[in-house]
Amino acid sequence: MELTREHFRAIIYHNFRRGLSQNKCLSELVSIYDVEAPSQTTIYRWYAEFRRGCVSLSTVYSPGRLRIAVTPENIAAVRTIILGDRHVTYEQILAVISIGMTAV
Structure with a gap:
């Protein structure tokens, strides 16, 4: 049986x-x-985390880049846009690939 992060987190919490x-x-x-x-x-x-009172054993949301932002299609699209015009703006990239500003 392979243990996941949540399993180890539960064991660590138990030891805590x-x-x-x-x-x-x-x-x-x-x-x-x-x-x-x-x-x-x-x-x-x-x-x-446990000392601070956070006892959630499930995967915790971490801010950062969304998983849908980094896909081979998006990478290829951004690369094509930048190779076509090196002075392209974030807004122009966003308009083409339809992802949020924080994902660029």
Whole structure:
């Protein structure tokens, strides 16, 4: 059985609730899962989130580029536009490929 990020997050949360330190949590996960265990940075980050009261174990929305913005079709379209006119504006690119301003 392959563990997902959510599974590891649940295990880290369980260790957090048990009162284990971050280092003990890391050593326990490494002893059980070896190279598949999350990194020290991941464990420290999730402990910090749990201390702040964020206990959601599902994938958390992270701001940034939308998945639909980076597609082979959009990349090819932007490349064609830029090669045709190197002084093209963001607005002109947006009009052609129909994605939001934050995705450009």
